[in-house]
Amino acid sequence: MLWDHSASRQQTDLVSRLLRLPNEPCVHYPEQTVHAALMDSLCPFMDALERFYRAWSEDESAVRQPPKHLFQRTGVRGDWRVMPCAIDRVWPAADGADAGIDAVKVIGTNEEERVVADKISVGKALLLHPTDHFVEAIFDVAALSSFRTAAISVLAYKYCGHRRDHGAGIVGAGRVGFYTAVILREWLGIEHLVVHDLDERRGEDFLAALAGWYGGRVRIATLDFVRRDSQALFLATTSQQPLIDGRLDQHMPFIASVGADADNLSELDADVLDGRMLVSESQQNIAFGDLKRWHEAGLIRPADLIMLPHLLAAAARGTPVTTPAVFISTGAAVQDALVCRFLHDRLGGRGGLPLVTAPHRG
Numbered sequence: 001m002l003w004d005h006s007a008s009r010q011q012t013d014l015v016s017r018l019l020r021l022p023n024e025p026c027v028h029y030p031e032q033t034v035h036a037a038l039m040d041s042l043c044p045f046m047d048a049l050e051r052f053y054r055a056w057s058e059d060e061s062a063v064r065q066p067p068k069h070l071f072q073r074t075g076v077r078g079d080w081r082v083m084p085c086a087i088d089r090v091w092p093a094a095d096g097a098d099a100g101i102d103a104v105k106v107i108g109t110n111e112e113e114r115v116v117a118d119k120i121s122v123g124k125a126l127l128l129h130p131t132d133h134f135v136e137a138i139f140d141v142a143a144l145s146s147f148r149t150a151a152i153s154v155l156a157y158k159y160c161g162h163r164r165d166h167g168a169g170i171v172g173a174g175r176v177g178f179y180t181a182v183i184l185r186e187w188l189g190i191e192h193l194v195v196h197d198l199d200e201r202r203g204e205d206f207l208a209a210l211a212g213w214y215g216g217r218v219r220i221a222t223l224d225f226v227r228r229d230s231q232a233l234f235l236a237t238t239s240q241q242p243l244i245d246g247r248l249d250q251h252m253p254f255i256a257s258v259g260a261d262a263d264n265l266s267e268l269d270a271d272v273l274d275g276r277m278l279v280s281e282s283q284q285n286i287a288f289g290d291l292k293r294w295h296e297a298g299l300i301r302p303a304d305l306i307m308l309p310h311l312l313a314a315a316a317r318g319t320p321v322t323t324p325a326v327f328i329s330t331g332a333a334v335q336d337a338l339v340c341r342f343l344h345d346r347l348g349g350r351g352g353l354p355l356v357t358a359p360h361r362g
Ligand SMILES: NC(=O)c1ccc[n+]([C@@H]2O[C@H](COP(=O)([O-])OP(=O)(O)OC[C@H]3O[C@@H](n4cnc5c(N)ncnc54)[C@H](O)[C@@H]3O)[C@@H](O)[C@H]2O)c1
Pocket: 120, 121, 145, 146, 149, 171, 172, 173, 174, 175, 176, 177, 196, 197, 198, 199, 202, 236, 237, 238, 239, 240, 243, 258, 259, 260, 261, 265, 329, 330, 331, 332
């Protein structure tokens, strides 16, 4: 018998009772909400991130982070990635309560830009409810990914001989560059910045956007000047060629490169490794960008990557690292998960657009 579309209300209720399909409460945090909340709670987030990495160095079993899965289609530029992460213990909570985090990000590189213009990271991150595992929050990913990438490179800098008096250089005046500049200022108290970008107009916008944080103490310069002047250099570009090589940059104690997170991108020549330790926050980073090229050419082995949590552990033991370092990140799911949980807790579900409200439990 075919479904009778004119079935009575009573019949519909009977079917509903049989199927049991209550709503699952869920909120959506769009880009602007994510950005504003991270700006509002920048230092609390950085402190929490630092606490988490310190705790992680003492208990490596707390995080399960399978390799990100990357998908490409012939004839379509770019790719999309699935990045899951389960964290059993997050940050030691004062009240001892710690439900962990389960999250997954689905992110595209949007190279075709047929629908969404000028946005490198598109997609959503999903935060699952800690016990019932429904999706309790959905986040747009561009601000989230850019911020957490900047955050991890500044955390690495703090544990690789950070010096406040010398200021820093940023190459790539885009989203990641912006968040890097703001975190350096607010969290580490860095007072001077020199910035280089291929796109002059972008450089001017960057200066204007950062005036509230740096006043006149940020300026645009040539790449050569930034390389000569900086004691710490943060690269966050979409460059397809190495911008930095070891010969010219021997004096520089700290270089962070986070832009080359795909195989067509590159920021560093392998000779930057001469005399520098290679630091990363995940062994999985070796599957992408410059690290992948060096690995395939036999220049580095996975064991050469010093994991960031070990630097925090060394500092906690009173033996901070003083060797010059190059920090490379191509993106780890654990930081996405941390940002999702932090924001959802911080905003208490408010500030997000309700996608679905809580079910009525009669
Ligand atoms: N490691 C990670 O986890 C992670 C996360 C987010 C983004 N990324 C990558 O970081 C890069 C930057 O992302 P974004 O969102 O800030 O991009 P964006 O477009 O906002 O900024 C990139 C900037 O780099 C500049 N640039 C490009 N080539 C340059 C060169 N040769 N010299 C100087 N400047 C140059 C561009 O003009 C642009 O202003 C991208 O490659 C992105 O894929 C990595």
